[in-house]
Amino acid sequence: MEKTYDPHKIEQHWYKTWEEKGYFAPSGKGQPYCIMIPPPNVTGSLHMGHAFQDTIMDGLIRYHRMRGDNTLWQPGTDHAGIATQMVVERLLEKEDKTRHDLGRQRFIERIWEWKAHSGGTITRQLRRIGASVDWSRERFTMDEGLSRAVREVFVRLYEEGLIYRGKRLVNWDPVLHTAVSDLEVVAEEEKGHLWHMRYPLADGSGHLVVATTRPETMLGDVAVAVHPDDERYRDLIGKTVRLPLADREIPIITDEYVDPEFGTGCVKITPAHDFNDYDVGKRHQLIQVNIMTPDGKISEKADIFVTSPLGPEGEYIQGKKIPSPQVSSDCIPKAYRGLNRFEARQRIVEDLKQQGLLEKIEDHVLKVPRGDRSGAVVEPYLTDQWFVKTKPLAKPAMRAVEEGKIRFIPGNWAKTYFQWLENIEDWCISRQIWWGHRIPAWYDEEGSLYVGHSEAEVRAKYDLGDRSLRQDEDVLDTWFSSALWPFSTLGWPDETPELASFYPTSVLVTGFDIIFFWVARMVMMGLKFMGDVPFRDVYIHGLIRDAHGQKMSKSKGNVLDPIDLIDGITLEDLVEKRTAGLMQPQMAKKIEQQTRQEFPEGIPSYGTDALRFTFAALATTGRDIRFDLGRIEGYRNFCNKLWNAARYVFMNTDGRELIVTDDVVLEYTPVDRWIRSRLQRVIQTAADALEGYRFDLAAAAIYEFLWDEYCDWYLELSKVSLQTGTEAQQCATRRTLIEVLEAFLRLAHPITPFITEEIWQTAAPIADVDGDTIMQQPFPEPDAEALDDAAESEIAWLQAFILGLRRIRGEMNIPPGKSLPVLLQQGMDLDRQRVEAYRAYLERFGRIESIDWLGADQTPPESAIALVGELKILIPMAGLIDKEAELQRLTKEIDKLNKELPRVEGKLNNPKFLERAPDEVVAKERQKLEEMQASLSRLEEQRTRIQAL
Template sequence: MTELAKTFEPAAIEAKWYQHWEEGGLFRPERPEAEPFTIVIPPPNVTGVLHIGHALDDTLQDILVRKARMEGKDALWVVGMDHAGIATQMVVERQLDGEGKKRTDMGREAFLERVWQWKEESGGQITKQLRRLGASCDWSNERFTMDEGFSKAVTHVFVELFKRKLLYRDKRLVNWDPKFETAISDLEVEQKEQAGHFWHLSYPLADGSGSIEVATTRPETMLADMAVAVHPEDARYEDMVGKMVKLPITGREIPIVTDEHADPELGSGAVKITPGHDFNDFEVGKRAGIAPADMLNMLTSKAAVCQTADGLVPETLVGLDRFDARKRVVEMLEAEGALIRVEDRTIQAPYGDRSGVIIEPWLTDQWYVDAETLSKPALEAVKSGDIDVVPETWKKTWYNWLENIQPWCVSRQLWWGHRIPAWYDDAGNAYVALTEEEAQAEAGEGVQLRQDEDVLDTWFSSALWPFATLGWPEDTETLKRHYPNDVLISGFDIIFFWDARMAMQGFEFMGEKPWKRLYLHGLVRDKQGAKMSKSKGNVVDPLTIVDKYGADALRFTLTAMESQGRDIKLDEKRVEGYRNFATKLWNAARFLQGNGIGASDSIAAPAATKPVNRWIIGEVVGTLAKLEKAFDELRFDGMADAIYHFAWGTFCDWYVELIKGEMDEETKAVAGWAFDQILVMLHPFMPFITEELWHSMADPAHPRPYDLILAKWPQPEAGVDAEAKRSIDWTVALITEVRALRAELNIPWSSRLTLHPLDGGATEAGDALDRMGKAEWGAEMKTAPEGSAQIVVAGHSYAVPLADAIDLDAERARLAKAAEAAEKEVKSLEGRLNNPNFVERAKPEAVAKAREDHAARAEEASRLRAALERLG
């Protein structure tokens, strides 16, 4: 055995073993004939750094892949990064800005060279950080969504979808980010509540017969109004339908139309329609017969006012920023007498999640995927159970989104990304092909072509991750073996961005689901339950936690707190507690070493005759069964609970204590074997300390034949010995009761106790009772003598005389006083919690804290009263 240091220090151990595993190729041992097991990592952005959400996500994946590897499977954890179109371009442009340069001055090719240079020098920091966490990915086959093979797959999919009439070009409204000058997804828009206004406007009828009132939160958009809509059953406007309105400022004449979008109960019941700048108005405009090509646009790509196609916007407004134009338009409306009133309103404003600016609905030509058609197999797969969603409460969300899915805009006005494989002739005809040569051949000789300037949405490429990373579109052996993947672990917040899109593309191009199970975990919040954000200053850096407590402690904390369907409230105290767990394991190994107990030479349980040894073997079997059930159900908190309670409570606290002074050869063999089983079962959760102890427990002259990372998952080939379990469980219960009695009644350990059976209860475990409870057996009695406490074990009562151990009157007084104090606090907290003003107006974390305190003090009061009753 290699003698362990007195103190467990994780940093050096973690660095040593990770390097050893990676350099030895142990994350993907050669197992071509073994059963495959596959997970793909949600590819982090090339610009990213490890955050606590990554730490949770990747810890859960690592647990599953490490177990599969120990089960002898060909375990493949696909790793790689996403090129992160907008985020990466933003980083590099910011860098250029610091040098006084702009990408538009450099040109596309020079800019892309600069991005690749940045990627090689600075990108991928997160992969180094994942190693710190212990992620056992197959780094030898790391992928990048812009690498040559993956890019080939992306182009192939685009062209195939076009050929299958599932991808097309269309003029529609998109969410337009004026800062980045690109379309973004609905899912990349954050609705934020803010103070705003409702401007009520008067639009005069062109025939001079009256006016109609409309209201808007964006008065500047009236420059591109094309209609006013009223509800078809609104009798107030029956005579106005079909008449023309002459708009203030522009003088444009627009019709009054009927549409059910207009709500008679809202405002005046009349709605201004700007189809080129509002999603609802776009649909109203189409129903009114306005073709998208004819819809008016009043904004540039930078959200400045531009001249509309009919030339009616006053030149004094052209070129103004949208918000400056708003102020000027309101002034002009007021000057014309068209402003009725302004109403203060709280409004929902759409912001770009990366740019932080307000998004504009903008009418542009973009490429769209027919998501409705693609979604049908993905929808049916979850409904039929072909894809198992865990927890299944997320199925409803899956159904709701896919049943109401809209066309997917996949083009982005960026330079960094997969350039769209479409070429245009001078007449605007598009030729979609794998290469420019193929497009030219289709267009004909002599036809001048120019390639589409846009790139593809980042999520378009990442949707191919489960199969493009395995070599597709080539029919590789890896693809055949590892598709579909076994499980996808994902945050619920990217169920639409990524998960559903992978399912859609998997069915379309592979003919089957991308993974058998989809596990959706919650968010990691701060200890009060608040969402982490830099602005709140409550962001937890996982690497700071690792530096302080070790990766194993952080991993185990996240696992233990991952309960299906619930977010995690991360409290550093929990991490500290699991660091203590690692120390407990370390000290147990030192104790075993000090008693000549080392590594076992057997996978199966050794032969045992002693009840305590037969018991611990049975406890290993029982713990393994609990673990397997939790793995089958993907109950991560259940996994952690099973191994934690066995390792700390059953083995370290009880078995080690019970065998002290009983170290014969059988016990040494069983103790060494049981400790080995702990290391094996715990390894997926705490890989570093377990690998260190695995080797330290071996005789240096006869080292372990393999590393723990490749050890076999437990196969004890033993059962639970019912009689041994009954006997030792009874002993544990007895000593627990004696210790509880001492704690509750302040009985000093210098006082020896005597236990008297009152109803024929057993009197076993004398040695253990003496050593671990400082108590002994006395004669059986019919009734408990005065001044005795009673304990109950396995339904039998035992009297414990206390007159010689403590001052009974003083102890009664102490307990009564403490109980009264606890009960007083309980009543005070009840008063606060029953006060609606407190519950409704206090911060949620304050209410939660009060409830926790109430439960704790109520439990304390109950315990103190029970202790008083023991004294009679």
């Protein structure tokens, strides 16, 4: 082995070897164990969330592969309709072209060309973090097999009446000109205004005041609503007001949606431009007045429809209707036609002022929904779309969890799943873009609709002859194809061997933010088309945030790239990366300063295993996961510790005798038996933790065993038997050194695959283990016969004795190399026996010059004391320390803390600081105070002891 651990020299070599030799493919033996990778966008690159999630999945796959299971980790990427189309359109812009210049067919060909040359970034990065997916089975949501599955599902759902086309309110991106899902809308708080507008009563008896954050939508108002129990407006219900500027009458209605405590208790109702108003409109069968064009401008003519409470058929309930005036489609005042919505807002506000109809303007902080791709403010927009009726599909999906067919880990996420499904709305599955699965529907010249797998099938099925047909222009929402992922990737609708073996899959690993968008939809589709759940377990992990608990985002300048953590990055390159693409120079300057302050020397190279170990250690059951570079630094040190430990073991075992002659039996010392026993316990702890998806507990157990027990204690204690033991003892210790190391490598392999493979290649021959790769070795099983309570008790006593001496040295500031006279008092016969049995260890590792026993009645000299059970360890202080110098040192430190304490206490007693400072800053100050108080108490205790000497 190299003297120094260098992850770059081993990581890519081993991954290439594993992949070339086909180690990632299912073995065909054992129980099936399958994980479907959440398909990353083909346009994407690896971010911290991906790296964290994929580390967890790879850990599970490697663990079950070593358990002998027939493992499949199914890889693939998502075609990412909107994102991919935007990437290629930007490339066309550089050629002064648009997709319309190319036409649909040629534009789609350009996207495929882009994918072939540039769409593999994230798959290359997955290899960098050691993802042992079966690349031979890689799928793409637009490949022919998955496209066939998509068409099959669409046609079946349509024929069962579960897919329909209707006019509904959707999230509309006026820049991209398409409907977008809620997940593609980012709502963040922004400063805005609340405009209070007067709506005159039609009978001239006064006016109502309504407040809105979007004055431009008033042109589409069809009612003013008040709460039915609001006494202020009881006499006005059923009357009408004149809509300012548009000069038409609209009714005053009652609805429990209205909050009488907010504003004036009067709410303008605009069903075509607000989701809550849309629901109010359905309840009251109000008309919908759509005043906008697809690009967010005020229309020349309004689109007017009836709001139906009964769904796509356009029916509505019989009985009393709220009177609404008939509205002409040219009801929009000419002054506003053609203006974009924000220009129209300014002009409308000015006109209201001039007419005395604007009562006041208030500053108001509101959540503004923006498209995550375009950055444009998303508009609730009334348009024809395709929908899936979800309520019939949701009921079986809820039953599957209620009956235990699917288990959420942690279990509390089942409540979130139920809440979403209980309140589920029909799913808008159409998008107005070109890249994606085109909807398999055709229209004839009369507008009749035909659905089928292909145009040829439609013509044959409906006997259309040579009638002119045009295919629907829309494509399906990306989430539609990804909802089929667990079975479409395995070959459905064909009955393939893979489908029979691996469906249902074993576990889905995902974040809580897509439980509804992906998890619930996969459950619905799996039950509908496979007759069984798509996975048995759903492991919900938290979301990676920065060290202060903030969401990582480019605008905040706090994004960490996992590849930069693996390879390292200079400060200048990091600054350039973080400020690239930022439009505002002021923001770029701020992020540059922030980055230079946080990373004055850039980010060093930590290697993949250190990053993976960090992720595993952070995989708690919490919702948010704070990533601190201090943690990865610590786990890089862990890798170094393992590397150096292995080198020590090999120096003492490679080429040395690990067996003795036939007439000599191996003689394991209590120290050997202790580490073998501790190994069995850590194997059981880690296995239980991995089975329970507690990677944090597994990582903690692995870390503590290697660092605290194997390295800090066993390797040191083993030197006694190696240097002074009999031949039988030396051989036994060598065997223990290599066998424990080899088992530990297998134990740690699922979390740290590269370093364990590299070391195992040397360790295996020495330990007489056959095999080409650690990946195919069995995960260690605990051996009950190797458990040794007696040895553990013995070594625990030895550790307590030595630690007691070290504590005295530290507290009394005694140089670590100075030999100590030790007096012992009290204790039991067992303590006397142990002192004699472990005298060599005590003298060597306790730096003891002599050990003497005092009688129970003897008065010891002034001494520092440590206790091991009832045994007193006394270190006479005479001649060991300079009492006056030590008292001066302690007094100086105590005085310094006493000066600093009031400042920190004052901060925490200041209400303004507590109110204004971020929570993480307050928490850090409180922790600082606690540490200072603990240090002060400890120093004062030491001073008191020394004064008593």
